[in-house]
Amino acid sequence: MHILTSLFALLRTTSTRFPDTQSRIIQRCSLILALTAFLPIPALAQTPSATKPEKMRETVKATSEGRDFWVCFQKNSIESPPDQRTGRIPQKEQLSLELFITSNEDTRVKVEIEGLLFKQESRIRGGTVVNVRIDTAAQLRSSEVPERLAVHITSEKPVSVYGMSHRYQTTDSYMGLPIEALGTEYRTVSYYKLREDLIAQFAVIATEDSTTLTITPKSPTFGGKPADQPFTVNLRKGDVYQVIGASPGKNKPSDLTGSLVQANKPIAVFSGHNGAYVPIPDKGYNHLVEQLPPMTAWGRHYYVGKLFGRTKSTVRVIAAENETKVFSNGQLVSLLNAGEYYEDGNVRENTQITGDKRILVAQYAHGFENGQDSVGDPMMILITPTQQFLKRYRMATPIRGEWRHYVNIVVPREAASSLRLDGKPVSEQALLPFGESRYMIAQISLAYGTHTFECTEPFGLYSYGFGYGQDSYDAYGNMIGQSFLELRAVQDTIPPTMEVVYTAAPTPRRENTSGSAPESRIKRSSADTLSAEEQFEQLLQRRALARLQLAAEDVGKRLLKPLSDAVGGGRARLLVRDDREDDKGLAAVRVVSAGGLIIPESVITAGAPQAEIAFDELQQVSSGRALLEAIDIAGNKTIYTLCFSKDQIGTDNITTLTQGETDYCPKRTLWYAGIFGFGGVTTHEASFSASSGVPSLANIAGLGVFGNDASASILPLGAGAVVGHRFSALFGASARVAWEQLPGTLRAADVASSGLVRNLDGTLAPLFLAQTLALQNSYISLSLMGELFFTNSFYALLGVKGAFALNKNVETRAVVVSPDNFRLLNRPENATRTFTGELASVQSFVPFAAGGLGISIPIWRSLALSAEALYSYPLGDVVAGSAWRVSQITLSVGARVRL
Numbered sequence: 001m002h003i004l005t006s007l008f009a010l011l012r013t014t015s016t017r018f019p020d021t022q023s024r025i026i027q028r029c030s031l032i033l034a035l036t037a038f039l040p041i042p043a044l045a046q047t048p049s050a051t052k053p054e055k056m057r058e059t060v061k062a063t064s065e066g067r068d069f070w071v072c073f074q075k076n077s078i079e080s081p082p083d084q085r086t087g088r089i090p091q092k093e094q095l096s097l098e099l100f101i102t103s104n105e106d107t108r109v110k111v112e113i114e115g116l117l118f119k120q121e122s123r124i125r126g127g128t129v130v131n132v133r134i135d136t137a138a139q140l141r142s143s144e145v146p147e148r149l150a151v152h153i154t155s156e157k158p159v160s161v162y163g164m165s166h167r168y169q170t171t172d173s174y175m176g177l178p179i180e181a182l183g184t185e186y187r188t189v190s191y192y193k194l195r196e197d198l199i200a201q202f203a204v205i206a207t208e209d210s211t212t213l214t215i216t217p218k219s220p221t222f223g224g225k226p227a228d229q230p231f232t233v234n235l236r237k238g239d240v241y242q243v244i245g246a247s248p249g250k251n252k253p254s255d256l257t258g259s260l261v262q263a264n265k266p267i268a269v270f271s272g273h274n275g276a277y278v279p280i281p282d283k284g285y286n287h288l289v290e291q292l293p294p295m296t297a298w299g300r301h302y303y304v305g306k307l308f309g310r311t312k313s314t315v316r317v318i319a320a321e322n323e324t325k326v327f328s329n330g331q332l333v334s335l336l337n338a339g340e341y342y343e344d345g346n347v348r349e350n351t352q353i354t355g356d357k358r359i360l361v362a363q364y365a366h367g368f369e370n371g372q373d374s375v376g377d378p379m380m381i382l383i384t385p386t387q388q389f390l391k392r393y394r395m396a397t398p399i400r401g402e403w404r405h406y407v408n409i410v411v412p413r414e415a416a417s418s419l420r421l422d423g424k425p426v427s428e429q430a431l432l433p434f435g436e437s438r439y440m441i442a443q444i445s446l447a448y449g450t451h452t453f454e455c456t457e458p459f460g461l462y463s464y465g466f467g468y469g470q471d472s473y474d475a476y477g478n479m480i481g482q483s484f485l486e487l488r489a490v491q492d493t494i495p496p497t498m499e500v501v502y503t504a505a506p507t508p509r510r511e512n513t514s515g516s517a518p519e520s521r522i523k524r525s526s527a528d529t530l531s532a533e534e535q536f537e538q539l540l541q542r543r544a545l546a547r548l549q550l551a552a553e554d555v556g557k558r559l560l561k562p563l564s565d566a567v568g569g570g571r572a573r574l575l576v577r578d579d580r581e582d583d584k585g586l587a588a589v590r591v592v593s594a595g596g597l598i599i600p601e602s603v604i605t606a607g608a609p610q611a612e613i614a615f616d617e618l619q620q621v622s623s624g625r626a627l628l629e630a631i632d633i634a635g636n637k638t639i640y641t642l643c644f645s646k647d648q649i650g651t652d653n654i655t656t657l658t659q660g661e662t663d664y665c666p667k668r669t670l671w672y673a674g675i676f677g678f679g680g681v682t683t684h685e686a687s688f689s690a691s692s693g694v695p696s697l698a699n700i701a702g703l704g705v706f707g708n709d710a711s712a713s714i715l716p717l718g719a720g721a722v723v724g725h726r727f728s729a730l731f732g733a734s735a736r737v738a739w740e741q742l743p744g745t746l747r748a749a750d751v752a753s754s755g756l757v758r759n760l761d762g763t764l765a766p767l768f769l770a771q772t773l774a775l776q777n778s779y780i781s782l783s784l785m786g787e788l789f790f791t792n793s794f795y796a797l798l799g800v801k802g803a804f805a806l807n808k809n810v811e812t813r814a815v816v817v818s819p820d821n822f823r824l825l826n827r828p829e830n831a832t833r834t835f836t837g838e839l840a841s842v843q844s845f846v847p848f849a850a851g852g853l854g855i856s857i858p859i860w861r862s863l864a865l866s867a868e869a870l871y872s873y874p875l876g877d878v879v880a881g882s883a884w885r886v887s888q889i890t891l892s893v894g895a896r897v898r899l
Helices: 002-017 021-037 413-418 532-554 828-832
Strands: 066-071 096-102 107-113 118-124 129-134 151-167 170-175 183-187 200-206 211-216 231-235 240-244 260-276 286-291 299-304 313-319 324-328 331-336 341-347 351-365 380-382 390-396 403-412 431-433 439-446 450-467 475-479 497-502 572-577 586-595 610-613 624-632 637-645 654-659 670-686 714-726 731-741 745-749 756-758 764-766 768-775 778-789 794-805 809-818 835-838 845-860 863-874 884-898
Touching (some): 107 129, 151 286, 151 390, 170 260, 200 211, 286 380, 286 475, 351 475, 403 413, 497 624, 586 610, 778 845, 794 863, 845 884
Parallel strands (some): 170 286, 170 475
Antiparallel strands (some): 066 151, 096 129, 096 151, 151 170, 183 260, 200 240, 211 231, 211 260, 299 351, 313 351, 324 331, 324 351, 390 450, 431 439, 450 475, 497 572, 624 637, 670 714, 731 778, 745 768, 756 764, 794 845, 809 835
């Protein structure tokens, strides 16, 4: 107790000697050191395994909720002229400034503007939104003049604040940040100058007295400050200082994006444009504004979703540090110095933006008439880095009227099922994979009002809307919330991961990585000439690309060739990832060995979050095994074993990828089953007499020897099923069960005449007869075959077949040999020499040797068509005690499926 008393006495003394901010820092450090000295040592001990490297950051400094906010309203477009008759601005064209304040709990909120003597107190009921209308005199109209127009918002309990500036057909909104989330260093984001009165701007609010600003603008300012030259400004608490851009000369570009704003104390910074066309020269400008996060809250991993109903959008990426590599969907697209930006004005898909150092990402909707869409006008959204996602958000659609409100939700795949909107699960149909990343995206239309979003894992949320009807040509957009971790460089101790992805071959990408000058991000004019703005933009892009190429040569690397260019039509790819929150990106992916597989060595750009190994399963001629090693920038390594089995039946080859090195690949059971029907030619080879071979005909006098069937023809023979197993790429075995018949007729001519018969002309002629014999029974056959594969689809068969008689039916009949036109009709020979029924001497089992050729044609997934030509050679007689053998040439057609 005496120790604690002494400690607090020390802090009071320190407070007296150091009454400013430094005093507070010393107080906190002293308290921490003093308490640490008296804590038990075991409480501080921590084994390495107890620390999760991926979570080694500072604790949350703040979120977008708080009790103390400083915001402002920048200039929105140009004032509408007053009506000549009334002298007033028409109602629908008047400026409207509003705040939307929401809280999870009941609380009281105070809104003040010192320069306007404005003060309003409101009570918020938990779970609702209060709308506070702000006097339009609060809009900033000056440049580089401190004004007492900052809006100060305080509350008893945490609230979220959103601001909206609305003028007829020009609207945008922003999310306010509490003072805990503010910092002392910012980079601005805006857009190109449209004309002298529609130009980029940013504003700074001092939250403490004796605040000194140092501003380095990227373009000349309206107040005459030159580009890239720092100047200082002193502000009091509550002062707001707006900077408006100015052209460096007639028809020369002006853009304040990347301007550096520094202060000795926390400040709030707002940035945007009072009226921008996006892209130039599309029609339909709009106000752009966002409150900026400090550079300490910038991240490296961003997910930019498509905007509902829009074909494309524009993305800008601003760098915090020199030599920052920027990746778009895993491909290196630019190398930036601090304050420079990369722009892609043709973003048509969900896009993952990654930097190897801290970056800020802004997304812009395009104007109303952009050649493809006729929805809304430009607006700007700052994208939240994954490191700053939250698990819960409350939001309110900011404007009522003829508007359609939407949200984009970016959620981890493993937590997608836990996503809730207003307490109800989000439909699985609304969630789509975000490319090949670890996230999914949903685009949801919302009704006007308040909404809550929750998930078991942190996720990103962005709100935007487009006007229609009388609100056409208008749009708004803003992030809904985020945390504000002061992100620091942490030790990356987790190695890259690798997985097999099964997708169609990707289409060629738009980004230019060949070394030639990139396409202009600004549309050309009808005369196909470049404006000054376009020339300036191309200069920036060429300069960035030139540094990119030089850096690539210095490290002996080259850009990773897209898989779509490296291999055509592949369905399986190896995707290597190092894109978790604290990952630094890949350094190399190496093929250690590739026995039996074609895997070209892939050289990647250092820092890339993902890379593809050009493994094309359709080009592999046989099964095989490969070892692959992935290394990240931090030096973490991991080995994966790839096992590949060629699919001998369908189109689904079997690929397995396991972490670690294995000496062999596990054997795959390649079973298949199918059905078939067959037909062909059956030939009978016979040489026996009635007395020796057919006991029921033994009493027929003068019967000759039964000979070969001379009337064989192609006939349908039966149908069956097959099951088989592939032992390897060369050898297999199969068994077939079929129902079949042995068609064909034997003849035995009489050796003597059966008497005389009268011809039609009245003459007598001897009657010669013959006896026919045919099998009328059916068989169940079982075939056991070995298979030798010349290719994956073409093979030879060799084996044995046994035919099991289902019955022993035969048919015998007397037929006339001569004279030709004679018919037996009711003669006694016709009755006595006709027999249909079972013959006991028919063998119950007939063996065959069989061989032939086959082909299997994959048609879809595990399904294939098959055709086989077989020859069956008899190894026994079909009737006991006779020389009667049957052989067949068959053609079967069927379908098979891999089990």
